Amino acid sequence: MELSKRLNMIASFVTDGCCAADIGTDHGYIPIYLVQQGISPRAFAMDINKGPLERAKQHIEEMGLQDRIVCLLSDGLNQLPEKDVDSVIIAGMGGDLIVKILDQDQDKLKEVRELIVSPQSHPERVRRWLHDHNFRILEEDMIQEEGKYYIAIRAVHGRESYEKECFYCFGKQLIMDCSPVLLEYLDKEYRKYEKIRKTLQNGTKEHIRKRREEVEQRLDDIKEALGYYEM
Known part of the structure; x- marks a missing residue:
């Protein structure tokens, strides 16, 4: 199965x-891809x-992967078989909903x-949640697809905090790596605000x-992030 740029970034x-x-699998494309590519033995x-979920089940059966991919009706992480899962993926939704899902069943x-x-949306709230609940961010990536910008964040257990607000808003790793996609996004955001x-x-x-205060704060955060591209 060939994935879109966005889904490929997440799966990578x-x-x-x-x-x-x-979580929130929709068509089941990511689990199918992970198993087909030999990245995940099961999903x-x-x-x-x-x-x-029915659409996902149909796609999984069409690929002959029903023995390796289990479909579960679940409100967020509620039905997560945590002892059988190494990687949890939550994508395709706003930051507030992701935080709500994580909050509801963080023990999972x-x-x-x-x-x-x-x-x-609101990636800064997701990054803050991760740090507030003892996760550290190992990797971030950002792509542009069909005129929209998407990010992916990979986090593991551990303590971490950021000293600057712009790192929460736009991603410390993306800023420090001088991501060209982020630079394009920052330029557009600056002009908009x-x-x-x-x-x-x-x-x-x-x-x-x-x-006006909110907008000026946003502009300050953008300018601070852009400053790292000039170092």
């Missing part, structure tokens, strides 16, 4: 030999909704070797003043 973070569980395709992660997350700032600069109402 799974360590060889690890049994993986894909679990998990989803809260019956429809997507005690035996897990690695956690791979790909938030489509600079336009917003100009529309707010003469407003005196409380909600406008508050929004």
Whole structure:
């Protein structure tokens, strides 16, 4: 099976030999790919909704992998067979939902070797959750596909914290590695927020003043991240 750039980025973070569980699996493409490529000996395709899980099951059976990929109806990590899983993948959803899923069943992660997350919004909240719950970030990647930017984060158990807000917003590893995709994203974000700032600069109402402060903070974080590209 050939994956999209986004799904391939996520799958590439799974360590060889690890049994993986894909939370919110939708079509089951990642578990199928991991087993087909010999990366994972077995995998679990998990989803809260019956429809997507049935689609995943159908695709798995079409590939003849029903003996190696188990489909589980599960609200987040609720049904995770933690003693049989090394890698947990949570992708294709916003950062707030990822944090909610992790919060609901964080005890399920005690035996897990690695956690791979790909938030489509608010990545800073996911990075903070990882640090607040004794995970350290080993790897990050960022791609652009069909006009959208996607990130993937691989974390393992351990203590870590970032000293700068821009590292939480945009990813310390991506910044320190001077990721060209991140640079492109930062340039676009700066232009976008600079336009917003100009529309707010003469407003005196409380909600406008508050929004202006948020926008100026975002611009400061972007400028700080861009500073690493000039070193």
